[in-house]
Amino acid sequence: MNIKEAATKFDLTADTLRYYERIGVMPPVTRNQSGYRDYQVRDLNWIYLVKKLRDAGLTIESLIEFATLAQMDRTQDVQAAQKTILNDQLEVIDQKIQELNDTRKLLSFKIDTYDEHLALFADGKTMPDPLWKENL
């Protein structure tokens, strides 16, 4: 599969795929005789994973860290490091989920009490209970 097809399949641009490969977010992709990239299932799996994790808000840097380890010899140490990274990233995601749930609560509170609450909030009028005292 050429780069354009691979890019559109995952809703990315060819430039982004080349960029990801160049900076080491994913390992070097298979090439054909002319030196063109020819994406295999393995490469597509990498794109899928990278896309998911990027969309979830993980940084390029943490993905490079993981991809780098993935290309090393799988010694005990490297395996342990990989597991650590995966677990760290899981924790990051769990935190983000928690944060989003809190924000969701705040926002739906503001929507529910829109008329009496938000009007006061946006005006200069005094508000009895400050929002930031965690009274969602």
Next chain:
Amino acid sequence: MNIKEAATKFDLTADTLRYYERIGVMPPVTRNQSGYRDYQVRDLNWIYLVKKLRDAGLTIESLIEFATLAQMDRTQDVQAAQKTILNDQLEVIDQKIQELNDTRKLLSFKIDTYDEHLALFADGKTMPDPLWKENL
């Protein structure tokens, strides 16, 4: 409350607070005789809301849109627009939560099947089922 106190209370920098005010993410803050910012409860509420929504991944641009409306006369039209924005942002957050839950599934799958699966994935060896066919 001066800018430094306000900033540290919400784990931001004074520069960021000035920046938020300048670009219109929040309305102008109360000033004292010397022209120094003196944050009131109302201002702190704004910071709280902005921080939450930024941390949840909403863009500066959408916050400017909301803050701009909040400073207008509260006509029927403006109220409708504000409610629309709040509901749109709620939808954005719900999408993000959904996305994170999917990613969480993928990641914990990779952790659970680490030894048999990830090793194959990272190597050049063939993988029977492509990840991107939604088989989490």
Next chain:
DNA sequence: ATAAACCTTATAGTTAACTCCAAGGCAAGA
């Protein structure tokens, strides 16, 4: 009364993550 530690605005610089461009090679159809 002077130094330290705040504050102000205006403007320039930084960082992350792309995104685009130039210059040129390869492949398929009229």
Next chain:
DNA sequence: TCTTGCCTTGGAGTTAACTATAAGGTTTAT
């Protein structure tokens, strides 16, 4: 064979969201 549409690399440009600097005013402690 020539045009169209891919592809390549290297490097420059862009955008969002800060972050830092300069030049100067205020407040507080010694």
